[in-house]
Amino acid sequence: MDVHSSWGKHELNSNLSGPTGTFGKQGALLKLGMQGGLFGVEYLITRGHPTGKMFRALAFVNFAAASATGAVAAHNYTIGR
Numbered sequence: 001m002d003v004h005s006s007w008g009k010h011e012l013n014s015n016l017s018g019p020t021g022t023f024g025k026q027g028a029l030l031k032l033g034m035q036g037g038l039f040g041v042e043y044l045i046t047r048g049h050p051t052g053k054m055f056r057a058l059a060f061v062n063f064a065a066a067s068a069t070g071a072v073a074a075h076n077y078t079i080g081r
Contacts, residue, residue, distance in 0.1 A: 001069070001070065001073040002031065002069045002070075002072055002073040002076070003023075003027075003028045003031060003032075004073075005072075005073040005074075005076035005077050006023040006027070006073075006076050007023055007024070007028070008022055008023065008024070008081060009022060009023055009076065009079060009081055010022055010023075011023040011027060013027075015027075015030065016030055016031070038061075038065065042058050042061075042062075045058070046058070
């Protein structure tokens with residue numbers, strides 16, 4: 001949802017913007033890579049001896065990340081191209 005709401009618009013984060021200053025495939029790949037990294041870290045943390053406390057903590061992290069991403073996407077939809 002965040003990638004869809006940002007595609008083709010001016011990107012303020014220079015790490016995510018392409019050569020023209022807009023969000024495109026380079027930014028999308030970086031965002032997807034960050035999400036994949038989060039999933040990978042969670043897998044490595046829980047693969048040994050997971051506990052209920054650890055799952056609750058990671059659920060909170062996932063909820064916070066999803067909330068932040070949703071809020072950014074909602075904001076991006078209000079911005080014109």
